[in-house]
Every structure is written in C-alpha cells, then in structure tokens.
Amino acid sequence: QSALTQPASVSGSPGQSITISCTGTSSDVGAYNFVSWYQQRPGKAPKLILYDVSNRPSGVSNRFSGSKSGNTASLTISGLQGEDEADYYCCSYTSSSIPYVFGTGTQVTVL
C-alpha cells in the first residue's frame, strides 16, 4: 500500500486561500468517505482538523474545509494566517491489508 500523494509544499499570502490535494486510488480515497486531515507544527503531535472528508472537530476554525472528488481529497485553508504555517497530512481508510494510509505531507508556508 503506497502513501497517498500530496504536494511537498504550498504557500500563500496572509488572507489568501490555499488548497492541498491528497491523491489516492479507488481502494482508499476513491472508495470511502473516511479521509481525515492533520496539522502538525514543529515538535508537536499531529492535530486533527477534519474527519470524514469535511467534518470539523469542535474547536477547529471554520477556515478549514474539505472535499473529495474521485480519488482526490482536498483541504482548503481560507483567510490564511501566520499560525497556519505547519505540515499537513491526509489519511484514508483503505481496503488493503493496512486499514489506514497517510499522505506524504505538505509544508504550508505563509509568505
């Protein structure tokens, strides 16, 4: 089972919107609405920001939104802020022998 594919880096200016893609296959992202997203700041544990493609846990800013089309899930950060600088990872349930596969990770830079 290969890792889900994410762009290595995405950048944007404060106030802009950016989108991070997460591309899998018909055995994972394309097959299930069980995609989650995590934000990880340096030296910290990942933080859940979306689950089941587009649901936000309590306390997570509504500037984070998610969607899915075919084998690709997307995370959009609206109104980009300096505090959004972090690494972002997607994760999907998969029908393979490994039930969960993570993305390769995307570093977000606020210019």
Next chain:
Amino acid sequence: QVQLQESGPGLVRPSETLSLTCTVSGGSFNNNYWTWIRQTPGKGLEWIAYIYYTGSTKYNPSLKSRVSISLDTSRSQFSLNLRSVTAADTAKYYCTRGGGWWEDWGQGTLVTVSS
C-alpha cells in the same frame, strides 16, 4: 478531553524488543479504540496497530510478525511491543485515541535503535 502520555526507553539495541506504554487520563477506556502511530523522517506517518476496549486488535501487516498491543484497564494503560528491532524502527511513537481518525494524541516519544 482525554490526555495520553507515552513512556518507555529512548534507546533500544538492534534485535531487542521496543516496549512502550501509554497512560490515559481524563477519560474512559470503554467504547474506544486505542492506536499506536509512528513517524519517521523518511516514511512519514505510519499506522502500527489498534486495540479496542474489548481487547480485539488489528495490526499493520508489514509489522504483524513483530508487533503486539495490549490493554490494562485497571491502570488505564495500553502498551506496544515491537520485537527484533532494526534501525528502520527508529521513529517518534505516538499513542492516540480513535479507530478511524485520531483526535487525542500523546506528545510522542522518540525511540532510537542503535548499538
């Protein structure tokens, strides 16, 4: 919100067993999945295993022959054992709560495999 804290040795010799414990506070073991995830610079995040509060388990097949996970509800702890470690098992190990997504995480513990 549940708090989780990993504990265990930071250095393990090659071919030996890596043993980590996660202590849970502020919540119940019941009706929860308890999961271990690790992170390496090279391979990123990797799901290792989970244990349901009933004791049922599921393992990453790539580690299945070497890994076991157990639960001690009386101590509010769950544990990970990884046998016959190599340098490739050097990683930051996280304990988490959840089965399909993970909202509560420990701070992580760095385990280095080296002689």
